[in-house]
Amino acid sequence: MTKGNPMRMLCLAASLATIACPTLAQTPITGDLTVTIEPERYRICNDRPARPAWVEEIAPREAYKVLTLMGLYELRSWEAILASKDCSCETRFPEWALAEAEYTERFADISAPEHTQAQQALREQAGELRQAVKAICEAQDNW
Secondary structure, eight states: OOOOHHHHHHHHHHHHTTTTOOOGGGOOOOOOOOOOOOOOOOSSOOOOOOHHHHHOOOOOHHHHHHHHHHHHHHHHHHHHHHHOOOOOOOHSOSSHHHHHHHHHTTTTTTTTTHHHHHHHHHHHHHHHHHHHHHHHHTTTOOO
């Protein structure tokens, strides 16, 4: 770990999170080094539904569960885009309830290695759909 100036360490950490830092030579160190992070903004569809609370609160050692849910969510939204030929924000980023219910039914009680296998299968299925979904979404200026 880098030793020394706390502001330099803060800016190093901030740069990793793509937060702009002031010039170090011009920044006096004060008692409060609070960093305010703006809400995440996307290039498209900024009114996306919030992910389930457990996703934000899960222990790092169980992050594989989140990856499975996210893969399932993306796959199901891409299938909906193909079926409807609609790439609106509502179709591309639906509510999480259906994906979460399917995750709970199919994946909640499986082991970490089984999650890895499930994630691979979900990625492969999504990969098969990617070009067709991309074409639809690009035509609707939503990719």
